[in-house]
Amino acid sequence: MTGRWGRLAAVARRLQPRSRATRRVLGALLLLIVLVLVLDRLFPLPERGHGKDFAAVVLARDGTPLRAFPDAQHVWRYPVRYDQVSPQYVEALIRYEDRGFWWHPGINPLALLRAVGQWIRYGHVVSGGSTLTMQVARIVDPVPHSFGGKLRQMLRALQLELHYSKRQILEIYLNYAPMGGVLEGVEAASRAYLGKPSLRLTPAEAALMTVLPQMPSRLRPDRFRAEAQAARNKVVERMRGRWPEQTINEALTEPLVVLRGRELRLAPLLAQRVHDQRPGQAIVNTTLDTDAQRLVELLLLDRANLLPPHVSAAALVMDNRDLSVLAYAGSADFGDPTRFPWVDMVRAQRSPGSTLKPFLYGMALDDGLIHSESLLIDAPQSFHGYAPGNFGQAFSGPVSASEALVRSLNVPAVQVLDHLGPERFVARLHNGGLKMVFPRGASANLSVILGGAGTTLEELVGAYSALARNGMAGQPRLTPDAPKVERRLLSPGAAFIIRDILEGGGLTAKAVGVRADRRGVAYKTGTSYGFRDAWTVGVNDRYTVGIWIGNPDGTPNPGFYGANIAAPLLQNIFDGLPMPAASRSRVQPASVSQGTICWPEGRLAGGDDPMVCQLRRSAWLLNQTAPPTLPGEHDAPDQRRQWLADNRSGLRVNSDCTRLPYHEVNAARWPVLLEPWLDQSTRERYQPPAWAPGCHGDPGTGEPLHILGAISGEIIAATPGSPVPTLRLATRGGNGPVNWLVNGVLIAISRGNDTQLIKLEQTGRHDITAIDAEGHFDRVQVTRR
Missing domain, CATH: 3.40.710.10 (DD-peptidase/beta-lactamase superfamily)
Structure with a gap:
């Protein structure tokens, strides 16, 4: 046993008795000490009041409460230390409830004698003799209002003083004093009634918190405002001589403003998430910024009002500097049960569409x-x-x-x-x-x-x-x-x-x-198959912001896609977020450089041959490399094609059909599948020309006829800008003119590999056939929806 009684026993052992009477007194004192030790061991203090039954509150980075969770008995009680409450509240509490708190051993004999004398004189209780320690004793061990109960309460008070310091006893009161309804403790009452932590109480509010435990049911400021204000003023008057006169006058005239039925519900799904991750932790701090969170929730709620029923939305804002989440909205409107508000779409697995x-x-x-x-x-x-x-x-x-x-x-x-x-x-x-x-x-x-x-x-x-x-x-x-x-x-x-x-x-x-x-924002939209999910994710120097809109149950929303429904919301969020007054300029990495590349090969422009560098473009290069164009399905391994051309006419020849001067032409190939999209002048300029007279007997290319621009089994749909779908087709290989047939009907004849536009006027299946001059053919089957 340690503490005051342990030190007293040590002193007694060191005393040298000088007489029989002294020895008897010391013996009785030691016996009393032993009796107290035995009783303390047989009747230990209950666990209540030791911080194991607190409610939980989740806080933003500035201490603003986001959401609170009651304890197992659905009581709201938040932990608070002595140095975390307003000094004026502690001062008012001690002066009003127990002026001798700092010196008495748990029981104030003077207060008890005064209370008994008043009871004998007036026949009823005028003032109580309970100390703050006795009130804490009733908190940790509730007793009936009887003589036996009062005696037990006094003994528990003495026991508390043996085990705890004055500050520890006061902290139990600060955390467990009844404050009306399911509220206990000054922190819970301050946040519920006043919407602020107890550290920021005004003198008038400190007085209100002081008087509430006297009659918590009859002085609740949210129900009995007049009674609560009168009791508050009584405490303020009691502080004359301790508080400046101006403070007293201001406190007496301060209006009593109470939050009625307000529930802490900012970032509710995030609060639920971190609360579940830390069971038993009374205070959970988050990285959320209250201004950013309110901005995001307001914008999502405003957007939800324009959305069809059951459609929800989610948003996440992250600070790029330290990866801290500044705003977290898992649903569009937590108060609307039709939008599945309890489903956290920040964490839900969904198809990302094109955002990858x-x-x-x-x-x-x-x-x-x-x-x-x-x-x-x-x-x-x-x-x-x-x-x-x-x-x-x-x-x-x-x-x-x-x-x-x-x-x-x-x-x-x-x-x-x-x-x-x-x-x-x-x-x-x-x-x-x-x-x-x-x-x-x-x-x-x-x-x-x-x-x-x-x-x-x-x-x-x-x-x-x-x-x-x-x-x-x-x-x-x-x-x-x-x-x-x-x-x-x-x-x-x-x-x-x-x-x-x-x-x-x-x-x-x-x-x-x-x-x-895009106002300095790099973003990408995405839409999943069937219009189930609309996305936009973007970054600037300071923030990364993500938006999701859709039905949490996965049902489609035709016409909803990232660009029209999510991108505007993302820009609104970026516009509302604070940006530094002077943003540092972006640093270009040493591995990045600019260069001029040539289409169709994709390599760096290194010469003036227009047959090779057919189109120049400015490009970002990584590590000073310009890789060649990726080959397509039908492309030859060689990116170049060569032919012989007559020096005068430019027509195609070979060594067997002419003796006129000719030269070799070296031209870059366009990918085969792109030929239907090349304009006529480009096709004529960069493809082999017609054969010169006398070279007609030259055999064909030997390459089979192949239709480009469509794939068998392809489904073609009309679009708002093109109600009649049009296919751009061409052929590869074959010889001579090409006859085009749709469902067996000849619709056009093209020259060699020229582009042919075919309109699909009717819905349903279309068989498209191309036949060259030697009877070679290819066919594709497409369906217009």
Whole structure:
């Protein structure tokens, strides 16, 4: 046994008794000490009041409560230390309840004698003799209002003084004093009634908190305002002589403003999440910024009012500097049960649509497969049986990597992924913290780049932060003590180039004045199959923001896609977030340089031969490399074609059919699948010319006739801008004019490999056949919806 009684026993043992009477007194004293020790051991203090039964509150970074959770008995009680409450509250409490608190041993004899005398004189209780320690004794061990109960309460008070210091006893009172209803403790009452922590109480509010435990049911300020204000003023009057007169007058005239029925519910789903992760922890601090959270919730609620029933939305805002989450909204309106508000869509696995494309092009840059202006094929293609289409059901033919990314074209992305490898792509995403979840039995395949696997908004935001953090993706941090987890997703150079493309379209777009109005934000939209999920994720120097909109149950929303429903909300959030007054200029990595490349080969411009460098473009280069154009399905290994041409006429000849002077022509090949999209002058300029007279007997190319521009089994849909779908077709190989038939009817005759436009006027199946002069043919079957 330690404490005061232990020290007293030690003193008694050191005393040298000088008489028999002294020995008897000391013996009785020792016997009393032993009796007290035995009783203390036989009747220990109850556990209540030792901080094991607190409610929980989740706080923003500035201490603002986000959401509170009651204890197992549904009582609201928040832990608070002596130094975490207003000094004026402690001062008022001691003066009003127990002026001798700091010196008495738990029982104030003077107060008890005064109370007994008043009871004898007036016949009823005028003032109580209970000390604060006795009130704490009743808290830890409730007793009936009787003489026996009072005696037990006094003994418990003495026992408390043996075990705890004055500050510890006072802290039990601060945390457990009844405050009305299911509220206990000054912190819970201050937050529930006044909406503030007890450290920020005004003198008037401190007086109110002081008097509440006397009659917590009859003085509740949310129900009995007049009674509570009168009791408050009584405490204020008692503080005359301790508080300045001006403070007294201001406290007496201060209006009593109470929050009625207000529930703490800012970032409710985040609060639930971190509360579940830390069971038993009374106070959970988060990284959330209250201003950013209110902005996001207000914007989502405003957008939800314009959305159909059951549609929800989610948003996440992360600070790129330390990966701390500043705003977290898992649903659009937590108070609307029709929108599945309890489903946290920040963590839900959903199809990301096209939001993975920036990482694909960035990895292709790192692997030396492309540069920013690499020529890609936006035309019907079949990749090992997989034939993707574009969102708008139309094709553009030759496009650059930058254009394909900005316009979110599907076929070029699948072409790049086919060369990169879907398994490798998914593995590198996983290594960067973006884990793809495939349907049961499925594995990484080409459809992943178009949303064929699931991920979360939280992981997408962490991955997109790599575009503003030199290629380092980060795991969003919800609490200040969460570790800072970073993983390499892209090289600094690839991250710089992809961000520049998303923000401004790339070098060529800037050179011709085509620049997206994105206000310093690099973002990408996405829409999952069937309009189930609409996404936008973007970054600037300071923040990464992600938006998801859709039905939590996965039902479609026709007409809802990332660009029209999620992108405007993302811009509104960026506009509302504070930005530093002076933002540092972006540093271009040493691995990034500018260069002029040539289409169709894709290499650096190194000469003036117009047959090789047919079209020049300004490109971002990584590590000063300009990789050649990726080959298509029907392309020859050699990117060049050669023929002999007559010096005068320019017509095609060979050594067997002419003796006139001729020269060799060396021309770069366009990918075969792009030939239907080349304009007539380009086709005539860069393809072999007609044969010269006398060379008609030259055998054909030997290449079978093949239709380009459509794939058998393809489904063609009308679009708002093109109600009658039009196919751009051409042929490869064969000899002579080509006859075009649709469902057996001749509709046109083209010269050799010229482009043929075929309109699909009727819905249903269309058999398109091409026949050359020697009877060779090819056929494709397409269906118009």
